[in-house]
Amino acid sequence: MNQLNLNKILDDTFTEIRDKRENYKPGPQLQEMGTVKNVSAGIATVSGLPGTGFEELLQFSNDIYGIAFNLDEDDIGVVLLGEDDQIQAGDKVTRTHRVADIPVGKGLIGRIINPLGNPIDDKGPISYDEYYPIERPAPPIMSREAVNVPLQTGLKVIDAIIPIGRGQRELIMGDRQTGKTSIAIDTILNQHDKDVLCIYCAIGQRTAAVAKVVSELSEKGALEYSIVVVSEGNSSPGLQYITPYAATSIAEYFMEQGQDVLIVYDDLTNHARAYRELSLLLRRPPGREAFPGDIFYIHSRLLERATHLNDNHGGGSLTALPIVETEAQDISAYIPTNLISITDGQIYLSPKLFELGLLPAVDIGKSVSRVGGKAQLRAYRKIAGNLKLAYAQSEELETFSRFGTRLDEDTQKIIEHGKRIRLLFKQPEMQPVSVTEQILVLVALTKGLFDAVPLNRITEAEDLVRKKATQLSSDLLRRIISSEPLSATDEETILAMANEALGSLVRDTQIKTNNGE
Known part of the structure; x- marks a missing residue:
């Protein structure tokens, strides 16, 4: 066989391979598929998905998703991220091989979204840059910088006595109707022209209350540098549970680009109650006040993500203002004490001062900032x-x-x-x-x-x-x-x-x- 014939054979072979590759049509793929055994109150029990991982996203019919929470030997306990009335026993469930995530990007600024990243403000679709998992590890210690830049709230009593720094976690606590949300909103309004992006995260709030906050932000022009993430009071407990994590992932996207971000969690009492509801429905053993044993962990891993990054990692910061509701001024209750131990200080609002009209009703004696003067302008000190x-x-x-x-x-x-x-x-x-x-x-x-x-x-x-x-x-x-x-x-x-x-x-x-x- 001479060289000419050999080259022709090789050319024909390569041409045949190229044609087969271009015209290739994949056949049916093997896919794990399970079956819904029962559904109740935002929880589904699924069988037949042995390869499912913890917190993996599962897809039900009608484009409803759920998160695998309980991985038992015979079945899986799934937290639904949608209405359970559209799912019935016997429906098929498929794996997605990914965890729950949310779109992030500058296109979210000025928008109101739900925890799945879908717009709820009637302003059309949202442009985004990429997807971030809603559960992300907190930045390591070596990536962090000391909190030394003040975050001015515009409130005299806080800026003078209980200063907050960029990257700090300052708890706002008090009984119902004592002005907790008002302090957070005033802080957001004060960030105008200060190059601080603000995220208001409403967890299980009444629709009217969220509408009032959005109206105030819009009237004052604060929506131009803010993002609102909402799960309403009638949302499924699964959606309420993932809301603060989704909002924090959005905040981290901007922090990692060197931006200073302020996030308000309103409020973590509702978040704890939603998780308690899910845990009891999943038949996890209850502990103190019927909360599960890992209730501390759900808030610690959330608030540990707030920090001030060093210059090698962009120098951005994430300041967290979690809100928690007390009952009858009992700051020693289970959830408030958990959050006090996690955060860098607390602002306590007194109902007695509120009744006297001394607003903001900050009780100076019970409030503290553990960062202190290091997060305060020297003129104040x-x-x-x-x-x-x-x-x-x-x-x-x-x-x-x-x-x-x-x-x-x-x-x-x-x-x-x-x-x-x-x-x-x-x-x-x-x-x-x-x-x-x-x-x-x-x-x-x-x-x-x-x-x-x-x-x-x-x-x-x-x-x-x-x-x-x-x-x-x-x-x-x-x-x-x-x-x-x-x-x-x-x-x-x-x-x-x-x-x-x-x-x-x-x-x-x-x-x-x-x-x-």
């Missing part, structure tokens, strides 16, 4: 350092004075000063205060300038001081919002401006006092 102690002293003396004891002049001054601290920390909803205005008010407060102002005119006096913020020099403004501490000269300048603002009001008060009015 020197000014606000003694406020908490002064307020605690005045409260103690005020309680003592109720017994009718005659008080000396110094004690009365401490009590009156504490009353002014309480009133100056009072703040209307959706009206965040800038850093410069806060510093002016706090300097005047710590130096006792408000002590000469009658209690009924404190709000008026505060407004006069805050208006002076527009007259600060550019150098002083820079030092206030930077990491530089305020010098003695800076404090004198601020005091002079505050004295000028309060001068006419104080003189008017003294004249009325002298005239016996």
Whole structure:
């Protein structure tokens, strides 16, 4: 056989192989298929899928999915991510060979979605970059950086006394209707022009409550830098369970690109109850307050994902504000104590302060930030350092004075000063205060300038001081919002401006006092 014939044979062979490859049509594939044994209250029992892995996504008829939770010897307990009335015993179930995931990308900003990534805001389909699993491991310790950049809430009492840093986990807790969500929403509103992406995660909330939050965010222009992830109160417990994990995966996508992200979980009480319902239906053994033994783990693995990454990993941060509801002011209940031990501090809202109209109703004595001054601008540290102690002293003396004891002049001054601290920390909803205005008010407060102002005119006096913020020099403004501490000269300048603002009001008060009015 000569070389010419050999080349022809090879060419014909390659041509035949190429034609067969291009015209290949795959035949039927082997696929594991199981059968639904029974369905009840968001749970399905499935048999016939021996290769299924833990938390694998299974597909039912009508495009309903479920997560494999219980892997028993004879059957599988599946948590449904949809309505169970569309599934019946005998229906076929197939494996997807993947875990539950959610689309992520910049196309989600400004949108309202459910935990499966489907839009629910009637704005059309969502563009996304890729899919992230809803359950992802927390960043390792070596990838993290210390929390040292403040996240300003715009609330005077929090920024001054209980500072929050970017990458911190600060628990918001209190009884029903004490303003927990309002604090979270005010914090989101204050991130305008601060390059912080915000994610509001509603877990098992009433539709009307979610609609109100979305309306407030939209009216204030905050929806432009926010994402809302919603599972309503009538959603299946499976959807409520995966909601915070899905929202956190979206947040991590942006964090890993160097973005600072704030996420609000509203609230983890509903999340714990949804998981308890699922666990009891799956016949897992109940423990304290009927919660399963791994109830701590579902929240710890969620909140451990909040962190501040170092520069080698983009330098982004994920700040978490979980909300939990207490009953009858019992902060020692099972779920609240679990979350207190997981987070880096808590903001406790008192129903007594709420009833008195002192909003936000933050109980300074029971609230704490374990990151502390490291997550606070240095201008605050020197000014606000003694406020908490002064307020605690005045409260103690005020309680003592109720017994009718005659008080000396110094004690009365401490009590009156504490009353002014309480009133100056009072703040209307959706009206965040800038850093410069806060510093002016706090300097005047710590130096006792408000002590000469009658209690009924404190709000008026505060407004006069805050208006002076527009007259600060550019150098002083820079030092206030930077990491530089305020010098003695800076404090004198601020005091002079505050004295000028309060001068006419104080003189008017003294004249009325002298005239016996």
